């Protein structure tokens with residue numbers, strides 16, 4: 316049955332005709348085979364909830380915690396006084412300090428895993444749009460191009476007052492309207508490419524049909540290519556997506572996976588390899604199993620590992636373990652069944668957007684180490700985006716992994732690393748400021764002001780800056796008062812940047828609340844959630860126990876190149892304890 320990606324309902328003939336004329340059937344619809352009650356989790360995410368078969372597939376519309384707000388024509392909302400909101404770049408330079416500071420006990424690996432888990436939910440098609448498709452937003456050619464939303468740089472900018480750069484290329488978010496699945500003039504709905512579930516979309520690729528190119532259809536294995544004794548997912552020698560590869564030595568480029576930020580690429584290679592390791596082990600133990608069973612069992616275990624590490628090892632460090640137990644995000648061992656078939660699998664825009672706050676914790680100066688733990692050299696992380704070929708040469712992958720659990724991560728504070736602030740896209744764009752993009756994009760997604768989200772979370776009213784005194788330090792609130800005339804003008808991410816952290820955790824109170832809001836839905840809406848005892852082909856008690864014992868350290872021992880020594884809790888730094 317052909318379903319409409321936006322409404323989630325079977326497509327009728329009239330609509331099909333419209334899509335045919337617009338030549339966008341492939342994007343606006345998805346074909347789904349009837350759901351079978353005992354089937355494995357499908358790669359394309361369909362039938363996650365049989366009541367809504369097409370919800371959970373890629374291109375499922377997002378959930379909105381608060382209804383979107385725009386001015387006319389889906390342009391950003393205005394300030395309370397009717398004027399434009401302050402320039403995004405101005406806000407960034409006024410609200411965030413630039414510099415470098417390390418956490419005392421959290422490693423770089425935490426940020427690698429964080430970005431890896433975020434790429435399970437999002438994709439870089441919006442970035443590709445402004446680095447590959449539309450490069451003209453800052454030149455006269457792009458001046459009247461409606462697709463362009465360039466970041467303007469004020470003349471007194473602390474960095475660019477000297478450089479002469481007055482504009483950074485940026486394009487509008489991609490929506491159902493962009494692809495012609497909804498008519499112009501209807502409410503903006505962002506088009507998200509991955510499935511709205513934690514199901515390793517980045518490893519298995521939910522785009523219909525792609526998995527057939529990745530699987531060998533033998534013994535549950537996926538295709539691996541060997542280079543220099545290391546195993547990689549298939550490469551495309553003709554791809555132009557690896558913009559920063561330095562040929563002839565660096566020519567590997569994913570064919571069926573996203574060529575992304577380097578840390579995410581690296582984790583993805585590891586989980587890809589892990590699938591095959593698990594499949595081989597399963598085959599050794601169960602030589603009578605067919606390919607289908609081996610593939611889906613290996614995938615099921617691989618997904619469970621990725622989520623177990625995220626929910627039970629990484630997020631508790633960030634959100635506070637007691638908070639997460641209190642709010643029902645994690646259990647205290649054993650099976651858990653929170654599935655509720657009335658809840659549609661959807662990801663909230665605010666959740667994915669809120670994860671951008673983690674741009675503040677990213678240390679970009681990578682310290683590469685060899686397998687004996689000796690420092691080798693530094694490498695700027697931002698020079699590695701889309702540079703998949705770099706990971707295949709000179710033991711780089713091994714050295715980055717070895718460094719990831721030895722180097723301290725960036726501090727969770729209101730300071731942004733220099734490269735994140737001004738050179739986020741390495742050599743791909745001359746100047747690029749991810750945090751200014753974060754502000755600008757929030758406005759084009761129609762996110763409501765920060766205080767409305769705070770109100771949603773605390774049920775209190777925030778009408779004046781004085782109402783915010785309990786949630787900000789004197790200095791952070793002062794910074795906000797300097798740039799915003801009214802607290803109802805404050806952009807969501809700008810509020811998060813300065814807000815005090817949730818008790819027992821390391822993230823802003825309102826971000827914590829938005830993460831909880833989504834993570835609950837994630838567990839409730841997923842029939843295949845690994846902790847359920849009555850999901851199709853559920854783990855036995857003993858099997859779940861084994862998954863519960865998995866750690867990021869154990870995973871790196873299992874699949875990381877030459878990881879023979881590692882601290883047991885590798886998101887924490889090596890200590891004498």
Ligand code: HEM
Nearest residue numbers: 426429430433437438576667670671673677696697752756
């Ligand atoms: C803790 C690590 C990180 C996390 C959790 C994170 C998270 C995110 C999220 C959630 C988005 C929005 C995606 C969307 O809405 O579809 C985003 C956008 C982006 N991130 Fe990160 N990120 C991290 C580190 C990095 C690093 C290291 C780089 C580059 C080296 C990077 C570059 C970008 C870029 C270029 C965008 C798009 C900006 C835009 O067009 O608005 N991020 N990131």
